[in-house]
Amino acid sequence: MRIIAIILGLALLGSEMVSGAAVTQVRVVxxxxxxxxxxxxxxxxxxxxxxxxxxxxxxxGEASLVLELAIESDIGAEGFKxxxxxxxxxxxxxxxxxxxxxxxxxxxxxxxxxxxxxxxGTWRGTSVPQKRSPLRYQKPD
Numbered sequence: 001m002r003i004i005a006i007i008l009g010l011a012l013l014g015s016e017m018v019s020g021a022a023v024t025q026v027r028v029v030x031x032x033x034x035x036x037x038x039x040x041x042x043x044x045x046x047x048x049x050x051x052x053x054x055x056x057x058x059x060x061g062e063a064s065l066v067l068e069l070a071i072e073s074d075i076g077a078e079g080f081k082x083x084x085x086x087x088x089x090x091x092x093x094x095x096x097x098x099x100x101x102x103x104x105x106x107x108x109x110x111x112x113x114x115x116x117x118x119x120x121g122t123w124r125g126t127s128v129p130q131k132r133s134p135l136r137y138q139k140p141d
Contacts, residue, residue, distance in 0.1 A: 079128030
C-alpha cells in the first residue's frame with residue numbers, strides 16, 4: 001500500500017514538471033476587454049520571465065509560443081483555466097482579472113527557466129478558490 005502511495009505521489013509530482021523544448025520568445029495576446037489590470041499582468045509576466053531566463057515576452061509579431069489571455073465569466077469567482085489552444089498555443093482564461101492573475105501565476109510556477117529559454121509547464125485544468133480573497137483591488141485616485 002505504501003508503494004502505491006509513493007507511485008501516486010510521484011505521478012502527481014510529474015504532472016507539475018515540464019516537457020518540450022525551451023522557447024526564446026513568447027507572444028502574449030491580451031483579452032479583447034483588457035484594462036489596466038490585464039496590461040499590468042502582462043508586465044508582471046514579462047518581468048518574471050526576463051529575470052529568470054533569456055526569453056523575451058512580446059505582444060506582437062512572431063514567437064515560438066503564443067500565450068492567449070482571456071476572461072470568461074463562467075468559471076467561478078477568481079477561478080482560472082489553463083488549456084492547450086490552436087497551433088500549439090496555451091490559453092489562460094480567468095473568470096475575472098484576479099482569476100487571470102492567478103492563472104498566469106500558475107503558468108509561471110509550473111514553467112522551467114534556463115539558458116535555453118522558457119519551457120511552459122504541462123499543467124492543464126481548472127482551479128477555483130473555495131473562498132474569495134478578502135483583498136479587493138482599489139483603483140488609484
